[in-house]
Amino acid sequence: MGAQNCGFGPVSALVAVSRPLRGHRRVFVGDGVAAVFARSNPDAFDEVYDTGGMTESSRAAFTDDLLRNGDHAVSVMDAELVFRAVAARRPATLVDSLFSFWKLTRPLAAIGALCATVPRSGFAAADRHLADLTPHERVVAAHLLATHSVVQDFPGVTERAAAVAALGAGGRIRRTGPIIDTEGLEQVGRTAGPEHDLLIDVGGFKNFLLGFGDHDDYVRLLHRWVPDLLRDWPRFRRVLVCGGPFGEGRERTVSAAGGRADFRLLRQRELLRAVASTPDHLLAPGLTALHETTALGRLPLAIHEQHYAHVFTMRALDGTLFGRSGCRFADVVPGHRLPEDDFAGTAALVELAGRVLEDDGLYARYRRTFNERIEHYVSLSPAQRRQGVEELGKLFDGEPVHAVMSDILDRTGTGAGGRGRPSGRT
Numbered sequence: 001m002g003a004q005n006c007g008f009g010p011v012s013a014l015v016a017v018s019r020p021l022r023g024h025r026r027v028f029v030g031d032g033v034a035a036v037f038a039r040s041n042p043d044a045f046d047e048v049y050d051t052g053g054m055t056e057s058s059r060a061a062f063t064d065d066l067l068r069n070g071d072h073a074v075s076v077m078d079a080e081l082v083f084r085a086v087a088a089r090r091p092a093t094l095v096d097s098l099f100s101f102w103k104l105t106r107p108l109a110a111i112g113a114l115c116a117t118v119p120r121s122g123f124a125a126a127d128r129h130l131a132d133l134t135p136h137e138r139v140v141a142a143h144l145l146a147t148h149s150v151v152q153d154f155p156g157v158t159e160r161a162a163a164v165a166a167l168g169a170g171g172r173i174r175r176t177g178p179i180i181d182t183e184g185l186e187q188v189g190r191t192a193g194p195e196h197d198l199l200i201d202v203g204g205f206k207n208f209l210l211g212f213g214d215h216d217d218y219v220r221l222l223h224r225w226v227p228d229l230l231r232d233w234p235r236f237r238r239v240l241v242c243g244g245p246f247g248e249g250r251e252r253t254v255s256a257a258g259g260r261a262d263f264r265l266l267r268q269r270e271l272l273r274a275v276a277s278t279p280d281h282l283l284a285p286g287l288t289a290l291h292e293t294t295a296l297g298r299l300p301l302a303i304h305e306q307h308y309a310h311v312f313t314m315r316a317l318d319g320t321l322f323g324r325s326g327c328r329f330a331d332v333v334p335g336h337r338l339p340e341d342d343f344a345g346t347a348a349l350v351e352l353a354g355r356v357l358e359d360d361g362l363y364a365r366y367r368r369t370f371n372e373r374i375e376h377y378v379s380l381s382p383a384q385r386r387q388g389v390e391e392l393g394k395l396f397d398g399e400p401v402h403a404v405m406s407d408i409l410d411r412t413g414t415g416a417g418g419r420g421r422p423s424g425r426t
Contacts, residue, residue, distance in 0.1 A: 008204025100156030302326030
C-alpha cells in the first residue's frame, strides 16, 4: 500500500481504505509527508516502511521485493507504484480522489495507445516508455494500466469516466462516495464542552513545491495573521491550528489579546474529534478534509488556496454555499491572473502569499477581507449551515469505498479469506 507524496490528502485516503481491511497483512511503503502521516496513524497498517532514508536504487529494490511477495498493490494516486506492480505482474488497484482534476496535454486516446504497448519486462522499461507523459498524464495512464480503478465522485468525474470507457477500459472504473475513515467518523463522540473555540486545519501542506522551510510563505503568512485573529475576534479565545507544518518539532503556541493559539499536528482521529466538537472551523479546501467535516455535519469556511488543486476545488463548488463563502487570494489581489497549470499555478500562489506577507498594504487588505469572510461565516444560522452541508452531501454521495474495495479484493482472489491474511502474504 502506498500513496502519492503530496500533502495529506492521498495518504489520508489510503488510511481510510486500509483500516477496514483487517483480514489482510497491510504494508505501507513510502516516504516524505505520506510516511509522516502513516507513522502518526500506525493502527491503520500492520507494517510501515519509510523509505525516505534509502538511496533511490535501494528504495526501488525494496518496493519491488514487497510487490513480488505481495498479493495486491493498493495505490492512492501514486502512479509509480502501479507501474511497478504491472512490471511485477501483480494485481493493482489505483484509488483516486481527484480523477477529474488531472489535466491532459495530449488526447486521452494517445495515452491509451501508449499504455497498450507498454513493455512489462520490468519497471525501467515501462518507465522509459511513458517518460514523455506529464505527472498528471502519468496518473491517468496508471488508471488505464491498473487492474482496478476506484475514483471518488466529483463534478467532471462522470465525463472523464465515460471518456475512459470509450477506450475499452471503463469496466475497471468503480465510482465511490467520499474516501474517508467511515469507522472513525462513527466512533467520534461530541464532548460535553469543546476544548477550542476555533479550529484551523491547513492540511499536510507539503507537495511537489511547498515545503516546511521551503516555499512556505503561506505558512509564514498564517503565523503573522493568527495573533491578529486573536485581536480581531474576542470570541475565539482558544484556537487550534493543525496540520503538517506543525509536526515533528515545529509545534508552537502564541498568545495575543488574552487569547491563545496552539499549532499542532494531530493524529487523524484526534482531528476528527476536534472537528466534531469545535463550533467554528476554517479549512484549507482539500477534498478529504472537506468530506470528513461535512460527514460530521459541520460546514467549514475555506481559507485561501495553497496550491492549484484548491483553486480547482473552489471553482467546482462555486455554486454551493461553501464555494461562494470561501476565502480566495482574488479577494486580496483582484484581477491577478493565475496560470492554468498545477506547478505554475501553485508557484503563483506561493508568490502571492509572499507578496501579502511582505507588503503591509496587501496584508491589511488580506486581514480585512479575511475578517469579512469570517463575519459572514459566523453569522450563518444553524439552518443555513445544515443546508450548506446537505448541498455538499448531494454532490459527494456514492457507494461506500470499503464495499467497493472488499468486492475488488474478492474478485482478484485476495479477499479476507484468501492469501492476504496476516499470517500469509501481503
